Amino acid sequence: MNRHSQQLCPRFQTAINLIGKRWTGMLLNVLLRGPARFGELLERLEVVGDRMLSERLKELEAEGIVERRVVPSHPVRVEYELTDKGRALAPVVDAVAKWAEAWIVLDPKVAQAPKAAESDCDEAKPHAAARVKRA
Numbered sequence: 001m002n003r004h005s006q007q008l009c010p011r012f013q014t015a016i017n018l019i020g021k022r023w024t025g026m027l028l029n030v031l032l033r034g035p036a037r038f039g040e041l042l043e044r045l046e047v048v049g050d051r052m053l054s055e056r057l058k059e060l061e062a063e064g065i066v067e068r069r070v071v072p073s074h075p076v077r078v079e080y081e082l083t084d085k086g087r088a089l090a091p092v093v094d095a096v097a098k099w100a101e102a103w104i105v106l107d108p109k110v111a112q113a114p115k116a117a118e119s120d121c122d123e124a125k126p127h128a129a130a131r132v133k134r135a
Helices: 010-019 024-031 038-045 050-062 090-103 114-118
Strands: 066-071 077-082
Touching: 010 024, 024 038, 024 050, 024 077, 024 090, 038 050, 038 077, 050 066
Parallel strands: none
Antiparallel strands: 066 077
């Protein structure tokens, strides 16, 4: 059961509750780059367990943000891709990345981590390919 403040817009509260869940922003950031299989998402996200990733994908699919697509091949492949509704979140994710670049100071241990040099901080550029195309 979701509780809502009477003082704030219920749509805004619902949206924040959805995209503000742990790992959802990171998952959206990865999927904004294009379709990915479950294993690829696990590998890219690194710190998210398979149970949590599965739960987030199901939630986003139920909201119409992510589409689970079975690719007929041998063996069968399953890919996850953002829908138009999901791709419409690109400016939101881009704004968070821009804000983080300007305001978040990393713990020196995180900044010095071996993979930090290979991180996607430089990829905090707009997700141009994810822009919603209108007919």
